[in-house]
Amino acid sequence: MEAFEYARPTTNEEVVKLLTGAKGGAQVLAGGTDILSLMKDGVARPARLVSLQHVKELRGITFHPGTGLRLGATATFEELLENPDVRKHYPALAQAAEGVSSPQVRNTGTVAGDLCQRPRCWYYRAGFGLLAIYNGKPLVPDGDNRYHAILGNSGPAYFVSPSSLAPILVALNAKVKLHGPQGARELPVQDFFLTPKNDQEIEHALQPGEIVTEILVPAPGDVKMAVYEVRQKEALDWPLAAAAVVLNLEGDTVKKVRVVLGHVAPVPWPSPEAEEALTGKSVSEDAAWEAGKAALSKATPLSKNVYKVQLARVAVKRAILRAAKGEA
Amino acid sequence: MRRKKGKLRELHKEGFSRRDFLKGASMAVSTGLLATQEAGAATPETEPGVLGPGAVPITLEINGKPHSLKVEPRVTLLDALRNRLDLTGAKKVCDRGVCGACTVILDGRPVYACNLLAIEAEGHHIVTIEGLSTEGKLHPVMTAFVNHDAQQCGFCTPGFVVACKAFLDKHPDPTREDVERGLGGNLCRCGTYAGVREAVLEAAKTLKGGRANG
Ligand SMILES: Cc1cc2nc3c(=O)[nH]c(=O)nc-3n(C[C@H](O)[C@H](O)[C@H](O)COP(=O)(O)OP(=O)(O)OC[C@H]3O[C@@H](n4cnc5c(N)ncnc54)[C@H](O)[C@@H]3O)c2cc1C
Ligand code: FES
Ligand code: FES
Numbered sequence: 001m002e003a004f005e006y007a008r009p010t011t012n013e014e015v016v017k018l019l020t021g022a023k024g025g026a027q028v029l030a031g032g033t034d035i036l037s038l039m040k041d042g043v044a045r046p047a048r049l050v051s052l053q054h055v056k057e058l059r060g061i062t063f064h065p066g067t068g069l070r071l072g073a074t075a076t077f078e079e080l081l082e083n084p085d086v087r088k089h090y091p092a093l094a095q096a097a098e099g100v101s102s103p104q105v106r107n108t109g110t111v112a113g114d115l116c117q118r119p120r121c122w123y124y125r126a127g128f129g130l131l132a133i134y135n136g137k138p139l140v141p142d143g144d145n146r147y148h149a150i151l152g153n154s155g156p157a158y159f160v161s162p163s164s165l166a167p168i169l170v171a172l173n174a175k176v177k178l179h180g181p182q183g184a185r186e187l188p189v190q191d192f193f194l195t196p197k198n199d200q201e202i203e204h205a206l207q208p209g210e211i212v213t214e215i216l217v218p219a220p221g222d223v224k225m226a227v228y229e230v231r232q233k234e235a236l237d238w239p240l241a242a243a244a245v246v247l248n249l250e251g252d253t254v255k256k257v258r259v260v261l262g263h264v265a266p267v268p269w270p271s272p273e274a275e276e277a278l279t280g281k282s283v284s285e286d287a288a289w290e291a292g293k294a295a296l297s298k299a300t301p302l303s304k305n306v307y308k309v310q311l312a313r314v315a316v317k318r319a320i321l322r323a324a325k326g327e328a
Numbered sequence: 329m330r331r332k333k334g335k336l337r338e339l340h341k342e343g344f345s346r347r348d349f350l351k352g353a354s355m356a357v358s359t360g361l362l363a364t365q366e367a368g369a370a371t372p373e374t375e376p377g378v379l380g381p382g383a384v385p386i387t388l389e390i391n392g393k394p395h396s397l398k399v400e401p402r403v404t405l406l407d408a409l410r411n412r413l414d415l416t417g418a419k420k421v422c423d424r425g426v427c428g429a430c431t432v433i434l435d436g437r438p439v440y441a442c443n444l445l446a447i448e449a450e451g452h453h454i455v456t457i458e459g460l461s462t463e464g465k466l467h468p469v470m471t472a473f474v475n476h477d478a479q480q481c482g483f484c485t486p487g488f489v490v491a492c493k494a495f496l497d498k499h500p501d502p503t504r505e506d507v508e509r510g511l512g513g514n515l516c517r518c519g520t521y522a523g524v525r526e527a528v529l530e531a532a533k534t535l536k537g538g539r540a541n542g
Binding site: 002003004005007008009014018028029032033037039040045048049051053078101102103104105107137141200208234235236 | 365375377378379380381382384400401402405419423424425426427431434437438439444445447450491494495509510512513515536
């Protein structure tokens with residue numbers, strides 16, 4: 001790891017000032033579970049790290065029945081998992097946090113860091129840039145693309161969004177609050193994620209010097225929710241495909257449903273097709289399976305990841321059934 | 329961690345040099361988050377509150393004792409423990425937060441020391457494997473590891489023992505399923521998992537017995 005300056009401010013204002021004031025680039029240090037690895041591999045080379053550890057206003061989790069949930073940027077996965085309000089009112093968020101199966105990662109990794117972590121695409125991690133271009137040629141379409149995108153992958157971006165929390169946050173209509181040199185602003189989590197169209201763009205909406213300060217999740221209302229992830233290994237890995245489902249039932253009938261897929265596209269991937277397939281139906285294995293098929297009806301797998309289409313269908317089906325059962 | 333060495337080797341054959349790799353890396357940086365956060369404006373020589381990049385004096389509280397040392401901000405807690413403080417129990421295996429060999433306990437919670445800067449560990453209580461045995465007496469988790477042959481090459485063992493200790497502090501009465509789920513942050517290439525699970529269940533009993541007996 002190259003040498004860098006380090007600062008530990010105590011307010012959001014100071015963080016922003018220290019981020020914009022660094023010659024040679026500065027980056028935020030939250031839990032460090034991603035950024036330090038990127039720096040050891042030479043993929044990120046900030047001249048300064050600005051630590052969030054001592055910023056009190058970025059911490060904590062609070063819930064009010066009327067307004068919903070506020071996750072401070074530096075709340076950890078473990079805090080999310082241990083929070084009784086989260087477990088009770090947003091069980092699917094706890095399921096997503098639990099999916100990060102290493103207690104060590106859950107103890108240090110933060111919720112904002114989860115949204116801001118960089119993609120796991122091995123070409124990116126090996127230094128070929130987010131779009132994995134070498135000698136003017138994209139490496140992914142003819143390369144080893146077994147873990148790459150099966151939706152939203154017409155290029156030039158082929159990586160998948162790595163965040164396990166993002167799909168359920170999108171399904172719950174959560175917002176991120178940002179703070180930057182121009183002050184504070186709010187964005188739906190969905191709009192926080194972007195598909196880069198050229199090598200000047202990145203995968204989220206953070207402007208220079210801007211940080212995520214909190215995640216706001218509306219009160220859930222009378223819904224059932226679940227996340228289902230398909231993983232290759234039980235531990236120390238990212239999902240191959242995942243689905244987050246928020247169900248609004250009237251008796252047995254689906255009045256409204258949100259289906260958002262994860263790890264299949266450069267951004268969390270809402271599926272109006274699955275939502276349409278399920279709305280007005282009563283939840284059954286067959287109806288859930290039809291929704292799964294609909295969700296992937298427009299999939300465009302690459303040469304080595306056709307298998308992910310089936311995994312994603314199954315994830316949608318099982319997330320729907322898990323939500324309907326209401327199991328925590 | 330998903331990484332394709334084979335592919336890189338292939339590129340190498342195509343005349344892909346180390347210099348290209350570094351170029352690739354700096355390209356990634358210039359197109360990444362970093363670039364968007366780069367400020368064009370001139371900056372003062374040193375800003376208040378900014379430490380490093382040279383060595384900075386810090387104090388770490390390890391196994392109940394304060395240790396003062398000078399480290400550059402880039403030094404991880406793991407490197408500070410191993411290279412500066414001669415606490416070599418925590419092992420450096422992946423150095424990327426994906427194996428658990430470097431596990432230490434920070435304020436009662438297990439963390440990877442390789443993914444934590446030493447300077448960030450200031451002000452926290454750190455417990456390492458060296459802090460678990462007192463006066464030459466093995467910790468019950470260690471005894472249970474011996475009883476159940478829960479190690480082969482032993483490289484993952486200190487990290488595993490620390491993770492097991494932290495797990496039992498939080499789950500004093502675990503089921504077998506809890507144990508399987510609760511130790512998801514440690515890898516063992518020799519495959520000693522079955523022994524480790526038995527050891528944790530035994531240690532849970534010993535510890536409970538110990539507590540009940542005073
Ligand atoms: C073994 C292993 C397994 C994992 N499995 C999963 C998984 O299954 N699912 C999953 O979702 N994740 C997984 N992760 C990733 C992990 O969740 C992220 O690394 C973690 O959430 C990042 O949080 P952090 O606080 O450590 O961020 P850091 O590493 O400190 O930062 C990550 C990035 O986000 C930026 N950043 C952090 N906080 C902010 C902020 N408030 N504002 C602006 N920018 C910010 C940093 O500058 C940096 O670029 C895994 C990681 C490991 C090591
Ligand atoms: S050496 Fe730290 S997790 Fe592998
Ligand atoms: S005993 Fe060899 S790695 Fe675990």
